[in-house]
Amino acid sequence: MFSRAYRTAITVPPLVWVAVFLLVPYLLMFCYSFWSVSESGTIVHSWNLDNYHELLTKPVYWQTLLRSMWIAARVMFFSMLLGYPLAYFLSFHAGGRKDLYYQLVIIPLWVSYLVRAYAWKTILGTDGVLNTLLQYVHLTSHPLDFLLYSPFAVVLTLTHIYTPFTFLPIYASLEHIPRNLVEASHDLGATPQQTFWRVIFPLSIPGVLAGATFAFVLSVGDFLAPLLLGGPSGIMISNIVVSLFGAAYNWPLGAAISLCMLALVLALIFFSERLEKKWSFS
Amino acid sequence: MATTSEPAVATASQPSSAALLSIRSVAKHFGKNIVLRDISLEIAEGEFLTILGESGSGKTTLLRILAGFEQSTSGEVWMSGERLDTEPPYRRRVNTVFQHYALFPHMTVEQNVGYGLAIARRPAAEIQSRVAEALAKVKMSASAKSKPSKISGGQQQRIALARALVNRPSLLLLDEPLSALDANLRRQMQVELKALQREVGITFIFVTHDQDEAMVMSDRIALLRSGELEQVASPREIYNCPATSYTAQFIGHTNLLHADVRHGTATCGALQWPTSLPDGTALFSLRPECIRPATVASPPTSASPGNAATVRFRAKLRDQAFHGATELLRVESDGGLILTIRAASRDLPNSEAPLEFEFSAADAIPVRASNSNSSSNQEEGV
Numbered sequence: 247m248f249s250r251a252y253r254t255a256i257t258v259p260p261l262v263w264v265a266v267f268l269l270v271p272y273l274l275m276f277c278y279s280f281w282s283v284s285e286s287g288t289i290v291h292s293w294n295l296d297n298y299h300e301l302l303t304k305p306v307y308w309q310t311l312l313r314s315m316w317i318a319a320r321v322m323f324f325s326m327l328l329g330y331p332l333a334y335f336l337s338f339h340a341g342g343r344k345d346l347y348y349q350l351v352i353i354p355l356w357v358s359y360l361v362r363a364y365a366w367k368t369i370l371g372t373d374g375v376l377n378t379l380l381q382y383v384h385l386t387s388h389p390l391d392f393l394l395y396s397p398f399a400v401v402l403t404l405t406h407i408y409t410p411f412t413f414l415p416i417y418a419s420l421e422h423i424p425r426n427l428v429e430a431s432h433d434l435g436a437t438p439q440q441t442f443w444r445v446i447f448p449l450s451i452p453g454v455l456a457g458a459t460f461a462f463v464l465s466v467g468d469f470l471a472p473l474l475l476g477g478p479s480g481i482m483i484s485n486i487v488v489s490l491f492g493a494a495y496n497w498p499l500g501a502a503i504s505l506c507m508l509a510l511v512l513a514l515i516f517f518s519e520r521l522e523k524k525w526s527f528s
Numbered sequence: 529m530a531t532t533s534e535p536a537v538a539t540a541s542q543p544s545s546a547a548l549l550s551i552r553s554v555a556k557h558f559g560k561n562i563v564l565r566d567i568s569l570e571i572a573e574g575e576f577l578t579i580l581g582e583s584g585s586g587k588t589t590l591l592r593i594l595a596g597f598e599q600s601t602s603g604e605v606w607m608s609g610e611r612l613d614t615e616p617p618y619r620r621r622v623n624t625v626f627q628h629y630a631l632f633p634h635m636t637v638e639q640n641v642g643y644g645l646a647i648a649r650r651p652a653a654e655i656q657s658r659v660a661e662a663l664a665k666v667k668m669s670a671s672a673k674s675k676p677s678k679i680s681g682g683q684q685q686r687i688a689l690a691r692a693l694v695n696r697p698s699l700l701l702l703d704e705p706l707s708a709l710d711a712n713l714r715r716q717m718q719v720e721l722k723a724l725q726r727e728v729g730i731t732f733i734f735v736t737h738d739q740d741e742a743m744v745m746s747d748r749i750a751l752l753r754s755g756e757l758e759q760v761a762s763p764r765e766i767y768n769c770p771a772t773s774y775t776a777q778f779i780g781h782t783n784l785l786h787a788d789v790r791h792g793t794a795t796c797g798a799l800q801w802p803t804s805l806p807d808g809t810a811l812f813s814l815r816p817e818c819i820r821p822a823t824v825a826s827p828p829t830s831a832s833p834g835n836a837a838t839v840r841f842r843a844k845l846r847d848q849a850f851h852g853a854t855e856l857l858r859v860e861s862d863g864g865l866i867l868t869i870r871a872a873s874r875d876l877p878n879s880e881a882p883l884e885f886e887f888s889a890a891d892a893i894p895v896r897a898s899n900s901n902s903s904s905n906q907e908e909g910v
Contacts, residue, residue, distance in 0.1 A: 424628075424630065426626050426627075426628060426630040427630050427632060427633075429595075429597050429617070429624075429626070429630065430624070430626060430630035430631075430632070431632075431643070432596070432597075432616070432617040432618045433595060433596075433617055433618075433622075433623055433624045433692075434618075434623065434643050434644035434647060434691070434692075434695065435618050435619075435644050435647045435648055435695070436618055436643075436647045437618055440647060444643075444647075445632060448634045449633070449634060525634070527633035527634050527675070527677060
């Protein structure tokens, strides 16, 4: 057995890490969210609920929050739409090429987020690849301007970036389905389609839930894609938080918004985990 | 035994026109690996046929071809006068009991059993009554609402059986369904399964590597070796008249005697016995229980085989293993030949001196030598 000293030596560093870099900052944020800023721009350490009140009453905040959730919901939907069939194909029909395809899905994750976001900028811009092509084949006479600097661009980019994150848990759950269950279903008279809906899909639900949670949680708090590609109509809640902590110098309000986001995300993860448990049978 | 009720198949000599299933020259290659070659077999309505073979003999592949999970490389399978092997598995009136049961973990026992009927869109009331009936048949009514993970392996096995039988298939395939059970439960299930098969009258094709299981349950045994049928016969016939040395050794124990035949007499070491085989070398199978301690002390007769069909010989005891009712002895005869003998424990003389044993010449069964690769063997008895 491990000695007491050894156990202490391996458990203390991560605990200290979490405490210093996670718990303390969150605690600070928590405190800030109940403080305020004076006219002269200094933090006033008097406890009040003004920030939360402002958050609920000023439309720009909750509207941006709703828009962020709406964008995240679409990202979740589209990445699921892409990720599930991809995972299904790889798991059930890729045969010997499974590992190759798997690598092809994973490799984009190694490319810098910024590079991928900028790539979309060059594709979607007024003089971008897509507009040039559309004009060249005379589908349009002038560049389409909704392509870039719009919620559309944000949803597209985030879907591209986060689809591998939905793919992975779905793929893992599909790989865990014993193949003899599929054979048993066929054996009992179910067509491939019936087998999918009655056996394969229900057994992949934990992966679907995990993938959906990934996509939603990662994109709802994203600030780079809206910053680079969103334009004024594609602003998301994290952009507001960034400006509140930066130029606007209103840390207390920024902290209040951050805590609301944190609560939202934790609630989502909590419910998703409970549902996953309900749907796992191993 | 089926020998009385199904003479046409039990003797396995001619394809019966009343055959339910007809496997015709089926072969299966996985790349360069030949798993099955030229398998032909007829299976009668209501028969319990066991495909017996070692691991790697191709028995599971053959079963999967019948179920539709594998395509044969060549050959055809017909059922009730219709081509079976071109149909997808979900259109075959064939159900399978899988080795590891393959129960759907997200459904209750009841839903598992009712799955095939629900897929076939039977009315809810019919599904309910047939599921209840099937569960009662396998004595699992009490667990109807449980999830498969909450019941034991033996119980899951029964559910898998009920799930297949409830669809009233023409043919039930069982892929080593008892191999995951412990020995006692296994013996109990063998008896139950055989009784159930008689009761429902459905044709069973049962795959196993366990020759005892095959002997206990089957009407006929198809012994598969390296992708070829070695022999197809009833358990009694395959045991008493093995066609090849492989069959003789795989089904039970035997002594293989390499003998020289000359003028109607076979000679192997110090043993000699009369035979009707032509001159040359021959292989004989002599079951250990066919050799017994000589009853009356009399001069050895092995030098004069002509006088009787009983062959006597003298041998030294090498070692012995106690098996309860019987004992297995290894003895060395005068010529240095090692023989295994099974004798009732109480019959054994208690002596250090050379002992006398005897056997009937008729029990030395001539068998064909199975070459190591068996590729030159034609299938037997079909």
